[in-house]
Amino acid sequence: NAGVTQTPKFQVLKTGQSMTLQCAQDMNHNSMYWYRQDPGMGLRLIYYSASEGTTDKGEVPNGYNVSRLNKREFSLRLESAAPSQTSVYFCASSELGTGAHSNQPQHFGDGTRLSIL
Amino acid sequence: SQQGEEDPQALSIQEGENATMNCSYKTSINNLQWYRQNSGRGLVHLILIRSNEREKHSGRLRVTLDTSKKSSSLLITASRAADTASYFCVNALNFGKGTSLLVTP
Numbered sequence: 001n002a003g004v005t006q007t008p009k010f011q012v013l014k015t016g017q018s019m020t021l022q023c024a025q026d027m028n029h030n031s032m033y034w035y036r037q038d039p040g041m042g043l044r045l046i047y048y049s050a051s052e053g054t055t056d057k058g059e060v061p062n063g064y065n066v067s068r069l070n071k072r073e074f075s076l077r078l079e080s081a082a083p084s085q086t087s088v089y090f091c092a093s094s095e096l097g098t099g100a101h102s103n104q105p106q107h108f109g110d111g112t113r114l115s116i117l
Numbered sequence: 118s119q120q121g122e123e124d125p126q127a128l129s130i131q132e133g134e135n136a137t138m139n140c141s142y143k144t145s146i147n148n149l150q151w152y153r154q155n156s157g158r159g160l161v162h163l164i165l166i167r168s169n170e171r172e173k174h175s176g177r178l179r180v181t182l183d184t185s186k187k188s189s190s191l192l193i194t195a196s197r198a199a200d201t202a203s204y205f206c207v208n209a210l211n212f213g214k215g216t217s218l219l220v221t222p
Contacts, residue, residue, distance in 0.1 A: 045211075103165075
């Protein structure tokens with residue numbers, strides 16, 4: 001049982017390049033989330049999807065887009081990468097949530113370490 | 118920001134000692150969750166305490182909640198080197214900055 005799988009694990013981009021971070025979960029969870037983690041900042045919510053077909057902005061959505069491709073997959077896209085987006089990105093899922101007031105534990109992937117030069 | 122704040126930011130203890138971490142939050146809660154993050158890994162859920170609960174136990178973990186003070190604490194008893202990690206409290210998808218715990222043999 002893989003849980004939450006994120007690809008790639010590491011990536012280096014040049015300013016202005018675009019890329020998509022992939023996330024898939026095999027736990028039949030309804031809700032999925034994208035966070036970024038910066039030193040000394042804890043985790044900050046970028047976007048979330050409370051259920052298939054819905055997406056909502058979190059605390060720091062600027063510069064990002066998301067797609068809930070199906071129940072299993074939730075991707076994060078950087079259209080024009082900037083050095084300020086250098087971070088570790090985590091995807092998470094939970095069984096059934098109402099988005100910002102989820103009472104369910106979240107299951108996390110191991111992150112994508114993204115550097116933008 | 119509705120982020121909680123953990124205290125202390127860093128804690129260093131020896132194996133066998135107890136470790137206590139505190140969390141303060143700003144808004145009313147439905148529940149509060151605690152997570153652990155080992156270096157280079159994703160977060161792992163430890164325990165959830167609901168707003169109508171005052172204390173909860175899970176193995177060597179004890180969590181308390183004081184809604185009147187908007188605070189929670191996580192106690193790890195008889196710490197082991199494997200407990201070395203960062204610990205986060207979470208209120209409605211708002212993560213604190215974490216407490217970095219180092220347990221030395």
